[in-house]
Amino acid sequence: MASEWGWDSGEGLLGIDDPAEWDAAYERRENHLGTAAIGLAFNCSLSEASPRIVRATQLPDTEQRAYAFTAAGTAARLNGELTPELYAALREEGHKGLAEYAIDDTLAFVPFRDLPPWLKRRKVITSVRNKLESWWLRSGETIEDAWQTLRRRG
Numbered sequence: 264m265a266s267e268w269g270w271d272s273g274e275g276l277l278g279i280d281d282p283a284e285w286d287a288a289y290e291r292r293e294n295h296l297g298t299a300a301i302g303l304a305f306n307c308s309l310s311e312a313s314p315r316i317v318r319a320t321q322l323p324d325t326e327q328r329a330y331a332f333t334a335a336g337t338a339a340r341l342n343g344e345l346t347p348e349l350y351a352a353l354r355e356e357g358h359k360g361l362a363e364y365a366i367d368d369t370l371a372f373v374p375f376r377d378l379p380p381w382l383k384r385r386k387v388i389t390s391v392r393n394k395l396e397s398w399w400l401r402s403g404e405t406i407e408d409a410w411q412t413l414r415r416r417g
Contacts, residue, residue: 273298280306285315296322297330304337312338313346320352329361336368343372350379358385 269275270288273295279285279302289296300319303312316338319331335349353369356362369378370386378386
């Protein structure tokens, strides 16, 4: 069963669709479990993939943990929701850690009403910050345009 997957190279693991195969590889301490978690996110239901993605977020290999968070972001994109366990893993890692893009994907693809309170706060803060930055940049452009107009007249 393990021979059909390239656990040593990571080859083909994005196509893995059997949670039991992932579990067996986890027990064998195979390589590329984070990569395979992305495959589960693509090919399995959220309820099947979620516990494996959460386990992959705790792997000792930083690169594979990063792939596990990519799997969480992929799950948010594809399902428009995450499980409480995945939200907890994202919160534990934090937005400045490996979970940055997964949290951004979650904020973009999960409806606001379905987000946990900590992510709702983050969404509001991010939205306000982006709006203020936009106004600041536009005001600078307006001032520059006015200055150019005054210089041409003078």
